[in-house]
Amino acid sequence: MIDLEHLTITNAHNALSRGEYTVRELVDAYRAEIEKKNTDLNVYTSLFTDIDERVAIAQEMFTQGTATLLTGIPLALKSIIAKKGQVTNASSKILEHYTATYSATVVERLEQAGVIFLGSANADEFAMGASTENSAFGVTKNPVDPTRVAGGSSGGSIAAVKANMALAALGTDTGGSIREPAAFCGVIGLKSTYGAVSRYGSYPMGSSFDQITPTAKTIEDIRIVEEAMRGEDGYDMTCLPNEVWEKEVTKKTYTIAVPKRLVDGSDEEVKKVFYAFVNRIQQEGHTVTEVDIPILDMALAVYYILIPAEVSSNVARYDGLRYGTKVPGKDLWDTYAKTRGQGFGDEVKRRIMLGTYVLSAGYADKYYEKALALREELKSELKKVFATYDFILTPTAPSVAPKIGSLGDDPLKEYLLDVFTVTANTAGIPALSLPAGNTEEHLPVGAQFMAAWEKDNQLIDIAKKLGF
Amino acid sequence: MINVQPTVIREADVRHLARLAQLDLSDAEVTKFSTQLTSILQYVDRVKGVEISDDVKRDFRKINVFREDDHAHEAGEDREAILAEMPQCEDNMLIVQKILSTD
Helix, strand or coil, X not given: CCCHHHCCHHHHHHHHXXXXXXXXXXXXXXXHHHHHHHHHHCXXXXXCCCHHHHHHHHHHHHHHCCCCCCCCCEEEEECCXXXXXXXXXXXXXXXXXXXXXXXXXXXXXXXXXCCEEEEEECCCHHHCXXXXXXXXXXXXXXXXXXXXXXXXXXXXXXXXXXXXXCCEEEEECCCCCCHHHHHHHCCEEEECCCCCCCCCCECCCCCCCCCEEEEECCHHHHHHHHHHHCXXXXXXXXXXXXXXXXXXXXXXXXXXXXXXXXXXXCCHHHHHHHXXXXXXXXXXXXXXXXXXXXXXXXXXXXHHHHHHHHHHHHHHHCCCCCCCCCCCCCCHHHHXXXXXXXXXXXXXXXXXXXXHHHHCCCCCHHHHHHHHHHHHHHHHHHHHHHHXXXXXXEECCCCCCCECCCCCCCHHHHHHXXXXXXXXXXXXXXXXXXXXXXXXXXXXXXXXXXXXXXXXXXXXXXXXXXXX | CCCCCCCCCCHHHHHHHHHHCCCCCCHHHHHHHHHHHHHHHHHHHHHHHCCCXXXXXXXXXXXXXXXXXXXXXXXXXXXXXXXXXXXXXXXXXXXXXXXXCCC
């Protein structure tokens, strides 16, 4: 019996290399967990049809001596990341039966290394949400407490890792979509510097915010997946040059800023775990200082102006003509309106209309242009903070995972869950959510480190120093 | 702090936005979204009150990166797969409804 609960990529690799078990046995162990748990937790919306083929390829790599660390390792793939020949529907009715005609660059890179993607992980529709309740195919339950949400938008990816239904997973993070569910479920989520990982093949939501992101139980597993994905790509001009990652510097101890006034807006039970984590960090010899960064108060408002603007533009392509679901109307305009009206869920429609509003004549100056200027202010204020401190530390989310259905009809409640996470995407800086501890009711709480641009390796380093 | 009127999105505004964005909404949806969009906009309205210096510059790393205008891929590569995903196509052509009236 393979101990999936404590398995790491390196352990699995060593076992496969030694012949302790085969790739097939490893994959079958995960498939057995999926069989047991998927109906209840709703982690995968579909399993991929080429698993057996991939198993054979991976096993052959071991036979030939060409196996890498990732060969034969089973991963979950968020439903908005394309895998050629497989249904990749963004958890939306408008793409319900769409079979991707190409693979994302990260999928190609990882499959070349021998990774086995098990299936399409459930998510909030088109990555819009913080609960996975906005999926067109049902919510994903939190494996720690199935009466609660797994979080979102990468709920399925995170739950797959927590529930041993994959060894690691790919999600995306546009405003917190890998970090927040990681915090809610007690695993690790990393959002790299904007441009570290190619976005080609991830259906765009907020193009200047999106990153494809790894989730796993250990920081070494995160590092392995992240390094295998990142790097220049001819299909994504926003990628950073490879040289950026060559000059990585680590420190013996780090300086950490905590924006206390903002942090103290969190729930009591979150603060308790967070400040205990701060103590732990100080005991390891790092310096923690209370600061105030007033511009952070504006980050969520800036985010919810710019994101709907970019979203409204990015989802204009779903018109029922070239791909996806079509609802025929009496003329072309009617076909568009019916297809999109019936194919999109509420959150997508809200963001489309918000985006249309903030971009429209008479309002663009007051909202969109203003938000763009504030985005630059945010970056320049953060530059000043990072001139003095290595990291900014906050809880990942202001509360523990909400009960399913409790977010109700007020979309703002869900948006406010992102209050700590949107800053990193808005500024383009890297951020890491670590499982900091549990509340008295055994619910996971995450702590989030943010670092300066291109200092991703220091995030990995502090996590390693803290024993993750 | 600049004094700002709270934004209100009425049902007529929702219908207008839905028309611009090609979204068919039911009457119940129009009512619901009117309340919800008002709530969201009243939250983001806080940006209006912030004074920004006029010379906040945007830092563009790259602008409009193009590849060479040469042989990008084999002609017809993936064509079948792409056509197979079109809801309505015939003889390798995408079918659309007419956009010009004959009246």
